[in-house]
Amino acid sequence: MLINNLQAKFNFTKQKLIQFQSFILKNKQLLFILFFINFIFGTYSISYYFWKLPTVNPLLWFFVIDCPLYVILLSFVFLLKFFSKQNNFFQFIVIIGLIKYAFWTFFSLFLHGLLFSYNFEFLIVIVAHLFMLFESLLFFKFDKFKLNYLIFGIVWFIFNDILDYFFLLHPYFRPEFFNQIMLFSFFSSILVSFFVYFLFSKRD
DSSP states (O other), rough: OHHHHHHHHHHHHHHHHHHHHHHHTHHHHHHHHHHHHHHHHHHHGGGGGGTTOHHHHHHGOOOOHHHHHHOOOOOHHHHHHHHTTHHHHHHHHHHHHHHHOOOOOOHHHHHHHHTTTOOHHHHHHHHHHHHHHHHHHTTTSSSSSHHHHHHHHHHHHHHHHHHHHSSSSSSSOGGGGGGHHHHHHHHHHHHHHIIIIIIOOOOO
């Protein structure tokens, strides 16, 4: 009986989520608003990396601005949908990036004792990354992802991790947390890629 009740609640929640997705992702006005908001905030968030960018070869800047990059890319996912276009491969990579770097930020703040801080700046950071997670849910079971997307996703994000932790492109954190954050990054590259592939992909 308990299992049946849980199954019924899950199916009800899933149905409501799908209805919400359709309402958002098929509404031209909302899509444009989401494009605009994500593009503006993603672009503005690059300012948090201004201290780092001058120390890095400009050819590698793309790999420095982790969170802002995937928020900006998400804005183009919304723009594509606004024009009734989509690229499932591009969308797959963006969803992984949103989830991975949101949790990376939470983990880093937790290690620094700032996750539950009442500092206004950190509260804004936390809310912004929660919004990244929320936006990723808009694509839950909405499109189909292929196996080659998964393989490329794992390779792409591990490559990013290699640049971050072996070529020191990572954002600022205290040196004593280097090993923990590096391990978290590599494991999350793999786990989040599998998570998105198996749980987010629409099944026939």
